[in-house]
Amino acid sequence: MPYDEFDWxxxxxxTQTFQERLEVGIGDDAAVYRPMAQMNEIVCVDTMIEDVHFxxxxxxxxxxxxxxxxxxxxxVAAMGGVPHFYVISIAVTPGWSEEELxxxxxxxxxxxxxxxxxxxxxxxxxxxxxxxxSITVIGAVEERQQLLRSAAEPGxxxxxxxxxxxxxxxxxxxxxxxxxxxxxxxxxxxxxxxQRPVPQVEAGRLLVEYGGRIALNDISDGLASECFEIAExxxxxxxxxxxxxxVHAAMKPLEVQTMKKHMFYGGEDFELVxxxxxxxxxxxxxxxxxxxxxxxxxxxxxxxxxxxxxQENGSRTxxxxxxxxxFRSS
Amino acid sequence: MPYDEFDWxxxxxxTQTFQERLEVGIGDDAAVYRPMAQMNEIVCVDTMIEDVHFxxxxxxxxxxxxxxxxxxxxxVAAMGGVPHFYVISIAVTPGWSEEELxxxxxxxxxxxxxxxxxxxxxxxxxxxxxxxxSITVIGAVEERQQLLRSAAEPGxxxxxxxxxxxxxxxxxxxxxxxxxxxxxxxxxxxxxxxQRPVPQVEAGRLLVEYGGRIALNDISDGLASECFEIAExxxxxxxxxxxxxxVHAAMKPLEVQTMKKHMFYGGEDFELVxxxxxxxxxxxxxxxxxxxxxxxxxxxxxxxxxxxxxQENGSRTxxxxxxxxxFRSS
Numbered sequence: 001m002p003y004d005e006f007d008w009x010x011x012x013x014x015t016q017t018f019q020e021r022l023e024v025g026i027g028d029d030a031a032v033y034r035p036m037a038q039m040n041e042i043v044c045v046d047t048m049i050e051d052v053h054f055x056x057x058x059x060x061x062x063x064x065x066x067x068x069x070x071x072x073x074x075x076v077a078a079m080g081g082v083p084h085f086y087v088i089s090i091a092v093t094p095g096w097s098e099e100e101l102x103x104x105x106x107x108x109x110x111x112x113x114x115x116x117x118x119x120x121x122x123x124x125x126x127x128x129x130x131x132x133x134s135i136t137v138i139g140a141v142e143e144r145q146q147l148l149r150s151a152a153e154p155g156x157x158x159x160x161x162x163x164x165x166x167x168x169x170x171x172x173x174x175x176x177x178x179x180x181x182x183x184x185x186x187x188x189x190x191x192x193x194x195q196r197p198v199p200q201v202e203a204g205r206l207l208v209e210y211g212g213r214i215a216l217n218d219i220s221d222g223l224a225s226e227c228f229e230i231a232e233x234x235x236x237x238x239x240x241x242x243x244x245x246x247v248h249a250a251m252k253p254l255e256v257q258t259m260k261k262h263m264f265y266g267g268e269d270f271e272l273v274x275x276x277x278x279x280x281x282x283x284x285x286x287x288x289x290x291x292x293x294x295x296x297x298x299x300x301x302x303x304x305x306x307x308x309x310x311q312e313n314g315s316r317t318x319x320x321x322x323x324x325x326x327f328r329s330s
Numbered sequence: 331m332p333y334d335e336f337d338w339x340x341x342x343x344x345t346q347t348f349q350e351r352l353e354v355g356i357g358d359d360a361a362v363y364r365p366m367a368q369m370n371e372i373v374c375v376d377t378m379i380e381d382v383h384f385x386x387x388x389x390x391x392x393x394x395x396x397x398x399x400x401x402x403x404x405x406v407a408a409m410g411g412v413p414h415f416y417v418i419s420i421a422v423t424p425g426w427s428e429e430e431l432x433x434x435x436x437x438x439x440x441x442x443x444x445x446x447x448x449x450x451x452x453x454x455x456x457x458x459x460x461x462x463x464s465i466t467v468i469g470a471v472e473e474r475q476q477l478l479r480s481a482a483e484p485g486x487x488x489x490x491x492x493x494x495x496x497x498x499x500x501x502x503x504x505x506x507x508x509x510x511x512x513x514x515x516x517x518x519x520x521x522x523x524x525q526r527p528v529p530q531v532e533a534g535r536l537l538v539e540y541g542g543r544i545a546l547n548d549i550s551d552g553l554a555s556e557c558f559e560i561a562e563x564x565x566x567x568x569x570x571x572x573x574x575x576x577v578h579a580a581m582k583p584l585e586v587q588t589m590k591k592h593m594f595y596g597g598e599d600f601e602l603v604x605x606x607x608x609x610x611x612x613x614x615x616x617x618x619x620x621x622x623x624x625x626x627x628x629x630x631x632x633x634x635x636x637x638x639x640x641q642e643n644g645s646r647t648x649x650x651x652x653x654x655x656x657f658r659s660s
Contacts, residue, residue, distance in 0.1 A: 023370060023476070024409075024476060024478065027479075027563070028409065028476075028478050028479055028480075028563075029374060029404075029405040029406075029408035029409050029479075029546075029547065029548060030372045030373060030374035030405045030406055030408070030409045030411070030467075030469075031372065031373050031374065032370050032371070032372050032409065032471065032476045033370060033371050033373075034370050034371075034473070035365025035366070035369075035370070035371060036365070039365075040353060040362050040363060040364050040365070041362070041363050041364075041365060041371060041468075042360045042361065042362050043360060043361050043363075043415070043417060043450065043451060043466070043468060044359060044360035044361065044417070044451055045417045045418075045419050045451055045452060045453050045464075045466060046419075046453050047419040047421065047453045047455050047464070048455075049421055049455055049456075049457050051458065052455060052456055052457065052458075053455070074359075075359040075360045076359075076360055078358075078359035078360070079354075079358065079359050079360045079362065081360070085373070087373060087374070087375045087466060088375075089375050089376075089377040089419070089464040089466075091377065091379055091462060120373065121373060121374055121375055122375065123375050123376050123377045123464070125377050125378075125379055125382060125383070126379075126382055127379050127382065127460060127462070128381065128382075128459060128460060129458060129459040129460065130457060130458060130459065130460075132421060132457070132462055134375075134377070134419040134453070134464045136373070136375060136417060136419075136466040137360075138371075138373060138468075139360075141362065143364070146353070146354060146358075146362045148354065148358050149357075149358055149359075150358075216359075217359065218359055233357070233358075
């Protein structure tokens, strides 16, 4: 545990900044930045706690920093926005060495640099048990272009930006055998999805550029839970077609019930799920194709009151609104 | 501890909003708000942890919420800004009842409403030990008008918006006898400064309206520590005159060494300390006078390299850069 809080914060202060609109970064009472013409501001917060969201035997410190920021960037992506800044609040326990904390910051800063994000503030406090990392991300999105969960309409196509469930499958391996065990290449690829998930900022931006009506959500709590959020916010129902869901090659050897559990209830994949008018679907898919990015039609929106239904071989099953629930798990 | 995280968050969602510039509040992946003409954005974060920043036997849940937000508003005030929004990350332990958490939110929301602030996001997670509340506040300040620590110049008058040290004196009482003991009226007033400190937003706004060069800091870690921050950021030294420091009536019965310890190293008073050109001092004091607010001249700025010196009866003492340090205390 580092000796001096003030020295520690000063040493973490970035030596260069990316965002031209930043006026005052770390080092005063608060950060100051200029607004951007024709853009609105976006803000979201996400918190990870040791032994709730990660364990030292499932995640390296680098991964913990990386993933804590990724979860927030994913929320900005789910609005169609661009992430610009982050502030970090970290509660440090005696069980964490300065080297481990440096690694955590390095993971966070490496992902931040990919998006040219600046760390512009933070608070470092001590905690008796369990490291806690809470990150607030600020970004921007074009005026009136934010992509909301409430925009779905009956007749829409439900789309997904990539296969899901790998993060949960990777976590299952890690909980069973820890991060230091020997893994096959297939298993390693699942673990990578859990430890260093990639937020889908570029996909969100393509959806804003498309310019039409889009409902959108990121998959942090599992595909079922995220579809429920869209269905409820839009007062519709969603019918998923199992045969349309992309399945990652590394998932195929899994027993089908396990695979489904991870795909629908696993979470933390950070792909985007959304809806678009069916008449616009081909245009949107082509736009993604031209950008070299996949987009999968996985179902349709129907009249309804917030149900999510899975269709498979002619049978229809109501999905549960599970996802991970922090209060319920305890 | 509340049963369902999602229900819990939804129940906390405000039923009305204050800020006209808010586009999307709680309920989507992120909040969205419009920028304001000729204003820059401000952001800061502050975290409070059970048994580090507060104890259940020193603070009511209402006070904990109130004070967690106050600490952030104070940072916005120290930039001369107006607070508009807050997002809260809270880690809840089994030891906290739903009623206690409701009280915490009520304290936070009551202070927020005073400033017409909207709660626009949050993350609620479970924790095994120690409640943690981390709040990020977003505000605005006129372009090029933010008040920085680095603006002090030799010859400046050092000013203070009100007496300090009461919060630390109140904490000493609470640690000794807990919040439920019987206290005299004098002791109760000290305790109130600790439990419900008032951020100095109006004073910060007066300093921006004044329009001249001002260095500014809020007193979160003690008057000495905050003066060091100004002295170091401005590459000057600060000489405080003990006879010029206002002393709250409730502090006067204290033994003088105890009183000084609280005044210089106590922290969490949230008054503002700053500097202004000596030729402008009378004008600024009159402006505060006209607004019905005090402003005290407590010292002067001299050439130097970051020292803070206390003058008293002709003797000069170098103050220590103590303040509260989370790593050092453990």
